[in-house]
Amino acid sequence: MAKVLIVDDSATMRKIIMRVLRQAELKVEDVLEAGNGLEGLAALGKAPDIGLILSDVNMPQMNGLEFVKKVREAHPKEKLPMVMITTEGGEAMIQQAMSNGANGYVTKPFTPESIRTALAGFIG
Amino acid sequence: MSNSTHLPSREELLDVLRESVHEVFSSTVTSFKQAAQVCEQGETAVALEDENGVRVTASIDLEAAVAFKGSLSGSVVVRCSAQGAMDIARGLLMLDATTSLAVQEIEDALGECANMVSGVLKRRALDPRGTFELGLPEIRRAPKVIGRPGGMLVYQLSEGVVSMELWLDESQ
Numbered sequence: 001m002a003k004v005l006i007v008d009d010s011a012t013m014r015k016i017i018m019r020v021l022r023q024a025e026l027k028v029e030d031v032l033e034a035g036n037g038l039e040g041l042a043a044l045g046k047a048p049d050i051g052l053i054l055s056d057v058n059m060p061q062m063n064g065l066e067f068v069k070k071v072r073e074a075h076p077k078e079k080l081p082m083v084m085i086t087t088e089g090g091e092a093m094i095q096q097a098m099s100n101g102a103n104g105y106v107t108k109p110f111t112p113e114s115i116r117t118a119l120a121g122f123i124g
Numbered sequence: 125m126s127n128s129t130h131l132p133s134r135e136e137l138l139d140v141l142r143e144s145v146h147e148v149f150s151s152t153v154t155s156f157k158q159a160a161q162v163c164e165q166g167e168t169a170v171a172l173e174d175e176n177g178v179r180v181t182a183s184i185d186l187e188a189a190v191a192f193k194g195s196l197s198g199s200v201v202v203r204c205s206a207q208g209a210m211d212i213a214r215g216l217l218m219l220d221a222t223t224s225l226a227v228q229e230i231e232d233a234l235g236e237c238a239n240m241v242s243g244v245l246k247r248r249a250l251d252p253r254g255t256f257e258l259g260l261p262e263i264r265r266a267p268k269v270i271g272r273p274g275g276m277l278v279y280q281l282s283e284g285v286v287s288m289e290l291w292l293d294e295s296q
Contacts (some may be wrong), residue, residue: 009260010232010235010236010261011229011232012197012213012216012217012232012233012235012236013236016216016218019217019218032142033150048173058239058258058260059260060260062245073169086243087239087240087242087243087244087246087247087258088246088247088258089243089247090246090256092255097235104291107247108239108240108243109148109151109152110149110151111151111243117251
């Protein structure tokens with residue numbers, strides 16, 4: 001069972017992701033929310049037992065690409081998986097996210113099946 | 125459209141906008157049907173003809189815009205009647221037709237809808253090499269002309285109406 005942090009500036013999208021996580025029947029213990037990368041870092045500081053981060057890319061204050069980079073300064077890829085959930089599925093953005101330390105990505109709009117497939121290796 | 129030197133024409137953009145809207149609505153909105161618009165882009169109301177040829181007019185009560193910037197610049201704008209915005213928000217949040225929502229929830233959902241449609245448009249038409257930038261959704265309660273019209277598609281939802289529009293910067 002994993003504690004999941006969802007980072008997205010849209011409260012609607014955070015609710016959708018939570019609902020889809022439930023529908024996908026993934027082993028999620030608890031879900032924390034943050035509205036941008038800065039809030040995400042603060043949430044991670046308060047809850048170091050977070051086991052998976054799902055992050056948007058295009059966000060105010062600190063975007064998802066910077067966020068991944070910052071997280072990786074203290075949390076290696078193997079210990080804390082990060083999956084980008086974004087509308088921006090362009091090749092360059094994906095490459096940038098992966099080189100910054102993301103473990104995977106899902107493009108919006110998504111289905112419970114695509115979320116299950118993307119997260120299966122990280123939470124069962 | 126994968127050649128970086130080729131900018132999509134207005135017709136190509138509208139085709140991809142249609143595909144983008146269908147991709148987003150298919151997984152979020154329970155009922156949507158493209159209708160024949162009988163109005164001009166930029167008017168404060170949307171007029172359409174339903175399948176029986178009956179003219180329907182809906183005021184634009186809310187709009188969400190996402191700007192795109194690159195070798196082609198402009199905005200994707202989702203313009204709705206109040207009921208249309210409610211239909212979209214309920215669809216995105218997977219709620220039934222009787223669930224009421226706060227204004228902030230509706231606005232946020234409309235912004236996310238614009239975000240997803242512009243993201244798909246960017247992926248499919250504008251950005252094979254990742255050179256386009258998308259802005260954050262901007263919500264407005266009154267329609268605003270933001271450049272020159274690039275095309276519109278009007279949809280009838282369960283109860284409301286939505287106009288999906290492309291606006292191009294004046295310099296384009």
